[in-house]
Amino acid sequence: MSESGRPRRLWPIVLLLLVFFPASSFAIPAFARKYQLRCTACHEAWPVLNDFGRAFRDNGYQLLLGRDNPTTTPPGYWPVAFRLVPSYAYTRTTNQPTDDGLKTISTGAGFSVGAFDVLSAGTLGRNASFLFVPAFDSGEWEIESAWVRFDNLRSSSWLNLKLGHHEVDLPRSAHRPIDQGSGGFLIYGYHPLGSESGYDMGANQDGVEWVGHDRGSRNRVAVSLFNVDGSPGSKGAFSTPGVYFHATHEWALDSLAISAAKLGVFGADTTWPTSFATLDGEPIEGTGTDLKHSRRYGVEGHLWFGPNATPLHAILVAARGSDSRDLIPDATRDGTFDGGYLEVLYTPQLRTTAFFRYDMVRNRTQAFEDAPRSANDQTQFTIGVRHTLSFTTRAEYALHGEYSSLRTKGAAAGEPTVTASTLFFGVDFAF
Amino acid sequence: MKNLSHRLIATAFFVLMATSWTRGASSAAPAPAADATRGKVVYERYCLSCHGEDGDGRGEGGDWIFPRPRDFRQGMFKWRSTPSGALPTVLDLDKTITDGVYGTHMPTWYAIGERSRHDVIAYIQTFSPRWRAEEIPAPIAIPPEPAATGDSIAAGKALFDKLECAKCHGDTGRGDGPSSHDLRDDWGDPIAAADLTAGHFKCGGSPADIYRVFMTGLNGTPMPSYVDSIKPEEAWQLVHYIRSLHTGPDLPDVGPAGRPIH
Numbered sequence: 051m052s053e054s055g056r057p058r059r060l061w062p063i064v065l066l067l068l069v070f071f072p073a074s075s076f077a078i079p080a081f082a083r084k085y086q087l088r089c090t091a092c093h094e095a096w097p098v099l100n101d102f103g104r105a106f107r108d109n110g111y112q113l114l115l116g117r118d119n120p121t122t123t124p125p126g127y128w129p130v131a132f133r134l135v136p137s138y139a140y141t142r143t144t145n146q147p148t149d150d151g152l153k154t155i156s157t158g159a160g161f162s163v164g165a166f167d168v169l170s171a172g173t174l175g176r177n178a179s180f181l182f183v184p185a186f187d188s189g190e191w192e193i194e195s196a197w198v199r200f201d202n203l204r205s206s207s208w209l210n211l212k213l214g215h216h217e218v219d220l221p222r223s224a225h226r227p228i229d230q231g232s233g234g235f236l237i238y239g240y241h242p243l244g245s246e247s248g249y250d251m252g253a254n255q256d257g258v259e260w261v262g263h264d265r266g267s268r269n270r271v272a273v274s275l276f277n278v279d280g281s282p283g284s285k286g287a288f289s290t291p292g293v294y295f296h297a298t299h300e301w302a303l304d305s306l307a308i309s310a311a312k313l314g315v316f317g318a319d320t321t322w323p324t325s326f327a328t329l330d331g332e333p334i335e336g337t338g339t340d341l342k343h344s345r346r347y348g349v350e351g352h353l354w355f356g357p358n359a360t361p362l363h364a365i366l367v368a369a370r371g372s373d374s375r376d377l378i379p380d381a382t383r384d385g386t387f388d389g390g391y392l393e394v395l396y397t398p399q400l401r402t403t404a405f406f407r408y409d410m411v412r413n414r415t416q417a418f419e420d421a422p423r424s425a426n427d428q429t430q431f432t433i434g435v436r437h438t439l440s441f442t443t444r445a446e447y448a449l450h451g452e453y454s455s456l457r458t459k460g461a462a463a464g465e466p467t468v469t470a471s472t473l474f475f476g477v478d479f480a481f
Numbered sequence: 482m483k484n485l486s487h488r489l490i491a492t493a494f495f496v497l498m499a500t501s502w503t504r505g506a507s508s509a510a511p512a513p514a515a516d517a518t519r520g521k522v523v524y525e526r527y528c529l530s531c532h533g534e535d536g537d538g539r540g541e542g543g544d545w546i547f548p549r550p551r552d553f554r555q556g557m558f559k560w561r562s563t564p565s566g567a568l569p570t571v572l573d574l575d576k577t578i579t580d581g582v583y584g585t586h587m588p589t590w591y592a593i594g595e596r597s598r599h600d601v602i603a604y605i606q607t608f609s610p611r612w613r614a615e616e617i618p619a620p621i622a623i624p625p626e627p628a629a630t631g632d633s634i635a636a637g638k639a640l641f642d643k644l645e646c647a648k649c650h651g652d653t654g655r656g657d658g659p660s661s662h663d664l665r666d667d668w669g670d671p672i673a674a675a676d677l678t679a680g681h682f683k684c685g686g687s688p689a690d691i692y693r694v695f696m697t698g699l700n701g702t703p704m705p706s707y708v709d710s711i712k713p714e715e716a717w718q719l720v721h722y723i724r725s726l727h728t729g730p731d732l733p734d735v736g737p738a739g740r741p742i743h
Contacts, residue, residue: 086542086586090526101592102527116584116681266592304596358597359523400526443530443542 078169079480080131081106082443084123085113089441094363095395095403096438096446096480097226101266101300101310101358108267110179110201110210111172119176129172135450136161137476139231145466152466161476167194169480177201181216194225195254208262217254218294219261219272221314221350221367224252228395228405231474232432232454235391236409237348237369242385242417243426243461245373247322247344248280249292255279256286271297283326283338290338292320298350309358316369317347324376342376348390360400365393373417381417388412389428401438405452407431422463430456436478447479515571515596520604523597531586536608538668546586549670556609557667559699560684562620565706570617574602576685583681621696624713626688629721637722640715649674649703654726660703667701680727691720 082089089096092103099107112118120129140158148155165187173179183195197214217225224238238252257276263269274294281290298314323338348369355362368390375381389411397403409430413423434452455471524532533540536553543550551558560577561569578598581589590598606612627633641647641654649664651657654677661674675682684690684699695716698706707716 085588086531086540086546087527087588088530091530101594102588102590105592113581113588115581115588117586302594304594306596309594309596357519357522357600358594359519359526400522 078131078171079443079445080129080169080171081111084127084129084172085117086443088443089446090400094361095228095397095405095436096441096448098228098363098395099223099226101302105263105265105267108210108261108263108270109207110177110199112177112179112201118173120173129170131169131480132166133169133478133480134163134166135230135476135478136163137230137450137474139472139474139476141470141472143468143470145468174198177203206262207264210261210263212259212261215254215256216259216274218251218259218274218276218318219296219316220251221296221316221348222365222391222393225254228393228403228436229407229432229434229452229454230450230476230478231452231472232407233409233430233456233470236411236428236430236456237346237367237371237389237391240371240387240389240411240428241344242373242378242387242413243421244378244381244417245344245385246324246379247320247342247373247377249278249318249320249322249344251294251318251346253279255292255294257288257292266302268300268302269298271295278320278322281322281338282333283323283335285336285338289336290321290323290341292318294318294320300352306357308353308355309361310352310354312350312352314350315348316350318345320344322377340376342374344371344373344377346371360397361395362397363395365391365395367391370414375417378417382419383415383417385413385417386415388414401441403436404434405436406433420463421461422459424459425461425463425465427459428456430454434474445479445481447477449475450478451475515599515603517600517603517607519597520600520602523593523601524604527590527593528601536605542586548585548672549668550586552668553605553608555667555701556611556615557701559702560694561697561700562693563618563697564621565698565708566700568611568615568617570620571599571602573620574605575599578602580685582683584683621693621708623689623692623696624717626692626720627714627717629724633718633721634725635722636715637718637720637725640711640719641722644707644710650677654678654723664703666703672702677723678726678728688717688720688724691723692716695719 081092092099092106094100106113138159138161140156142154142156144154145152146155165185168184170182171180177200179199179201181195181197185192185194193215195215195217197212197216199210199212201210203209203211217223222235224235227234235252239250241247255274255276256279257274259272259274261270261272272295275288276292277284277286277288278290278292284290296314296316298312300310300312302310321341321343324340324342326333326339327337328334346369348367350365350367353364370388372384372386375384378385391407391409393407395403395405411428413425413427416423416425432452432454434450436448436450438446438448440447452474455469457467457469459467529540530542531540531546531550532538532553533543538550538552540550556568558569558574561567561573563569575598578590581587647658648660649658651661656674656676658674664672664674666672682691684694694704696706696708698704
């Protein structure tokens with residue numbers, strides 16, 4: 051962070067981290083082995099879930115036909131799968147600030163395995179499910195997900211409770227992106243210039259989630275109460291509370307032109323401490339105080355064109371966000387912004403998916419009156435294709451290529467726009 | 482210049498996809514009829530791993546599933562509303578696909594939508610020449626169910642003994658009769674006699690579903706049709722007796738997605 055408190059030079063590093071250590075995503079062949087279903091049964095284009103996959107997930111990883119309890123599987127069945135993406139990524143960044151002025155830099159990593167996931171998921175008994183994901187990333191292990199879910203409480207599909215480290219119910223999962231090399235869904239993690247809040251809608255949170263849904267998950271609602279992940283000075287147990295909600299309704303139109311449509315709303319109100327006791331400069335757990343708010347809310351729309359077995363799926367998400375001025379040192383007003391994304395996934399045949407996403411964040415009100423309104427505005431497009439070479443009930447592997455470009459406007463008047471373009475090619479496999 | 486290139490690439494991508502989609506939509510005219518060509522893709526996405534590329538029930542998962550996935554080539558289906566030996570109606574197959582089959586690996590495909598289900602049924606009908614050679618008869622008539630009473634249950638028990646149901650289903654209905662261990666279906670695979678006390682039935686748990694099984698039989702299995710042996714009122718008595726064998730919570734429906742089953 052610069053002396054003025056504005057993060058002028060950190061974003062290229064963040065981008066590179068995102069590029070070379072992309073967010074892990076799910077496709078769980080353990081389910082395929084258990085139920086003898088190929089990945090195409092649950093995934094529109096893996097790892098993106100289709101209607102059947104969403105219903106399976108919402109039912110607590112159950113088909114509800116008497117074959118879900120662990121005692122119904124052969125003793126040798128182990129609910130574990132692995133996913134890796136050996137990949138090559140090349141990034142060219144223009145106007146990169148350096149000690150010697152602005153430069154164009156190029157970086158690349160040759161078929162490295164930046165991260166891999168151990169995906170353990172399934173049922174602990176009837177109507178009790180779990181997900182445990184230790185992920186190896188940047189040379190270290192982390193527990194990406196760890197939760198238990200009590201399903202169909204009081205015999206109602208509207209009463210499911212998840213406890214633990216979980217991803218909130220986003221319009222498009224940050225952990226199930228089709229893209230691998232881009233900067234992700236920009237709107238999820240964006241903050242106005244200088245904000246100290248580290249809240250990221252796409253980050254997994256410690257807390258409780260209630261999910262309710264009807265048959266086929268045509269109508270569903272989810273509410274998460276959590277302690278904001280990464281909060282300094284937090285002692286957990288909701289000392290830095292946040293709440294997220296999401297509700298959707300889907301129309302199964304069964305038309306040849308449009309097979310389904312979905313509308314939804316979502317929002318989050320989270321806090322972040324602005325003062326805490328420190329030791330050697332590090333926040334002491336449990337001392338975070340003076341909580342200040344970040345808020346996000348938005349709408350989403352989905353259209354599935356053509357047959358739902360080979361759909362063209364368009365997703366539009368529009369959101370608005372604000373961070374309290376108290377989260378931004380020296381700010382004179384709240385920082386607010388608009389943004390969202392348009393994503394299109396086209397699967398003309400089961401093995402191949404072309405995808406495109408346009409991400410955008412536009413500042414509406416800068417927290418600093420002297421900052422240009424467009425400072426730190428971000429625009430990203432991602433285009434790619436994914437071809438699955440083989441999918442079976444045991445394993446799957448796919449070739450994945452994409453190109454993405456992220457433009458970030460200068461943080462101050464006169465600062466140039468920085469553009470980072472990334473070419474990514476990898477082999478995505480899970481077993 | 483960069484902005485322009487971004488817009489050009491995005492525009493090109495959308496035009497490409499819109500063109501592809503329009504072509505696909507126009508070739509599949511918006512007629513309401515099910516389409517086997519579309520159904521083939523649905524089949525490959527959802528069904529092939531168990532039922533196999535040739536519809537022979539020998540997909541890669543077929544050897545690991547009991548009971549085995551249906552072999553579509555004979556055009557023989559257990560759960561029907563049509564008389565014994567006949568082909569099922571489209572609605573019969575749609576019911577099986579929509580609700581799944583409790584206790585087997587056949588999931589509920591409610592979520593994929595009616596059009597996809599009907600398209601895949603049209604494709605399944607290409608596996609057997611029977612669908613081209615035979616008419617599908619009308620479903621059997623199911624008269625209104627009389628009230629279950631102690632007398633009707635006792636009469637049902639007497640019929641259960643008279644028809645020697647216990648040979649397969651056992652004296653207490655637990656599916657452990659003396660013949661139950663040697664049962665095979667018409668494909669030569671072992672088959673279990675239904676446990677009538679479990680509280681769920683593969684064919685559906687409603688009284689009408691159970692009645693229908695008595696009158697239509699289960700094609701390809703040792704379970705015959707009793708339409709020539711018993712009268713409708715006797716079939717209802719059997720239904721009442723069968724339902725009395727389950728002493729736990731209320732009989733559940735065959736598991737629709739999203740509903741718990743006790």
